[in-house]
Amino acid sequence: MAKHNVKTTWLLAFGIVIGIVLYVVVSKGTTNRNVDEIAAVDDTNPSAFAIETVVSGLNVPVAGAFTPDGRLLVTEKIGTVRVIKNGVLLSTPLIVLNDVNVYADHGLLGIAIDPDFEKNGYIYLSYTYENNPDDFGGPKTGRIIRLTTHGDTVDPDSKIILVGSVGGDAGHPSCNDFPAGTDCIPSDAGSHSVGGLRFGPDGKLYASLADGSRFDIVDPHALDTFDTQILAGKILRINTDGTGPADNPFYNGDPHANQSKVYAYGFRNPFRLNFNPLNNQMYIGDVGWYDTEEINLGVPGGNYGWPCREGREAQPNYDCVTENYVDPLYTIPNEHTATSTFALIGGTFSGAAYPMPYQNNYFFGVFGRDTVKRVVFDKDNNVISHVENFLVGTDGPVDFFTGPDGSVYFISIIAGEVRRITYNTNRPPNVVLDATPQTGSTPLEVSFSSSGTTDPQGYSTVYNWDFGDGSEISHETHPQHIFVADGTYTVILSVSNDRGASDEAKTTIIVGDVPVSMGTGSSPxxxxxxxxxxxxxxxxxxxxxxxxxxxxxxxxxxxxxxxxxxxxxxxxxxxxxxxxxxxxxxxxxxxxxxxxxxxxxxxxxxxxxxxxxxxxxxxxxxxxxxxxxxxxxxx
The missing domain is CATH 2.60.40.10 (Immunoglobulins)
Structure with missing residues (x-):
């Protein structure tokens, strides 16, 4: 029986299928100075950083973006866009798309807000298109669309398909059923579909697209990443009407042509991308296969080598060669096991919410590991310093973005939450409560434990146990208590430190006869x-x-x-x-x-x-x- 303060929770092994993206952090003011030198003259307390929940109760959330007025829009895998307003999750969705395929890693995976949102109300979504409901796990395609919002609703008639207008059907479900150059986003397997959406400093919309091929075998269609007429394994750069800008590297005179929209190519699964505020350059997290996870610097016309290369080495399972490729900016060895995944999730850059050495840092995560990682780059994209296991508590990170307050936010798909990295030099204690047994006949003697309770700063603490039965408050760390009357009791452990910060945990003790099986005839x-x-x-x-x-x-x-x-x-x-x-x-x-x-x-x-x-x-x-x-x- 769980504690009542446990919120809605979703667990998933997203990276087992999709091989997603990771967390990274970069620092402002460190261009010409070593991070260790800065720390020596700064009073920053690393233990003051923590992860807190912004909102819970989301149904397999995948991506998020802030509007200029401070609302947070979050996509749910099933095709729903939720609104978080003044810290509250609204019960009515912004919109529910009814043409989203959610098989395996498919779903509503990306969102972006128009730079002129206050004038036009535009939002942009990327998702896997359901072209044949009778073949749920079969070949699919992808779409990028634009919608117009009005307050906390969307005009459904405003939907415009920007990329992926050819979605296929039951007879022709795959982009391979159409000629090269068709406006079709491949998504043939259960993973490697569409990805992230971000507006760049130039006002253009950037979209990441995976290779659309099989992840578990050598798939000849992975080579489509090198063909600029095929929308597989690409970073697109488009106008808000879906056309390719004339200054794109492969522009051919036709703004509607696929190659006119391509900014870079040769990616496996570039699930998330973001821009470095120090130099306005694009950072791309590309999920590796079995060897290497990559953070890439996005350059116009760049060839990133997949499937002929993974990381900085040739990919031995593909017998191919590519030239003039761009090596990754940063790599991490893939440490997946038979029962756990390991997938880098591209991160975001922190703002003014943190002390100077932690501003403009790149924070990212690894799906399949519970830690946030931090990397510090300078304005020339050189790695100054990286910190392993900066924070613990990601629960399946799938998107990182920076809030209007300058804090790093991320989506925890496992917990169904939006979380935020905060800095506070007087954090409340972390309270852990355990009770054995939690049910039994009268009189019931229960052993309570606060093992695992800590104060992040190491301040001294005071314990207050309220057993919910009118008895005296106990200040012991691990008290024993006897309940002498039948009933359901809420036990509260409140812990405060000597600086005035406090928190609590609760559990329920049931004393007396309890219905514990079906078929009792009770109602409900x-x-x-x-x-x-x-x-x-x-x-x-x-x-x-x-x-x-x-x-x-x-x-x-x-x-x-x-x-x-x-x-x-x-x-x-x-x-x-x-x-x-x-x-x-x-x-x-x-x-x-x-x-x-x-x-x-x-x-x-x-x-x-x-x-x-x-x-x-x-x-x-x-x-x-x-x-x-x-x-x-x-x-």
Missing amino acids: QLISTTISPHEVYAADLVTISATVTNRAESDPILIDIEIHDDVNGGEHLAQQYYDNVVIDSHKQQTFDLGWIAPQPGRYRVSIGLYDANWAHLKEWIDNALTFTVHSRSPE
Whole structure:
């Protein structure tokens, strides 16, 4: 049974399939000075950096962008654009696209805001186009579109296809079914589709496109990255109407021609890109195959070598040679294993929210590892310093971007959250609460533990335990407590440091008889729990559906759906709860939890039915469903 303050959580192994992008940070004011020298004269406290949640409850979020008025727009893989306004996730989406394919790593993957948004309301989206719903995992194509917003809504009739107007159909699902030069974005396999969107300092829209080919075998179509008439493995540079600017490196006189839109080529999966504010140059995170992850400096007309090259070496599995290629600016060895992925996620540059040595740093991440990395470049793109494992707590980073406050923000696809890197010299303690047992008959003696609780700055702390039963507050670190009456108790551990910062954690103790199995005849009652798809592989998007019936009065209830690791100690992995739900008498309703399976293993679904606001547990089904996640090859 999870703590009630656990928010909606989604777990996924995105990089197992897509081989995505990583986190990096660069520093302003370090052009002519070594970072260690700056640190020696600066009072920056590295421990004052932390990752905090901006908003949670997103359904497999993938990309984000700020509007000039401070709203944050976030794309969800399924085709939804959500609005975060004044720190609150609005319940009504900005728009829901109904032509998005979400198989494997496909989905609504990129978003950008027009530089003249305040005048025209334009937003730009890139996604995998569903051209044949009857063949969900078959060959697909990609699209880049423009929409016009009005407040927190979109005019659906404003949709304009900028790139990818030829989407294919059931008879011709692949770009390979059309001649070279067709306005078609390849997306034949379950990964390597469209990617990021960013406006450059020149006011042009830049779009990253993967090679559209198989990730697990040597695929001859990977060589299409070298053909400027085919929109595979490219960085595009286009006008806001989708045409190619006349100063593009391969412009042929026709602004609608594919090659007129190409800025650079020879990429595998350049999932994310961004611009260095020190020199306005483009940094591209290109996901490697089995050897090397790359950060590339985008130059007009550049050939980045894939599939003949990976990193700074020839790719041995492809028997090909390319000339006049551009070597990466920065590389990282690929450290994937049989059960974990490793994919660099291109990052962003920090602003004035941090002390001077940490401004204009490049922060990036690796999907499959839980750390943020920081790289410091100078204005000539030379690496001054890099820091491994700068921060921990990414939970599947898939997009990095800089906020109007100058902070680095990123999308955690696993947790379903937008997060931010903050700097605060008096951070509250990190509070960890554990209790054993959490249920039992009266009298119930419970051992509480605060093991793992720390203060980031090392300040002294005070513990306050409120057991929720009217007893005295305890100041011990690991108290014992006896509950003498039946009931459901919320136990709160509050920890404060000597500088006045505090935080708390909660858990629930249930004393007395508790309904713990299905078929009790109680109301409301869980009548079924199902999973889709039935055969689950790592990185698959899974939907857990719990159907609840009500045979009594229509009082508000709470439905709690949880996923646990059924092998490694029952670790809590994901949760979705629905509060203040009213089910009409003698009716039933289904509630879903969306989750991306992180790795092979066996998992358990638990369901809890409560009165609204967690007031009283009506029924707890510890083992409502078990399922197995099978392995798949890394991409």
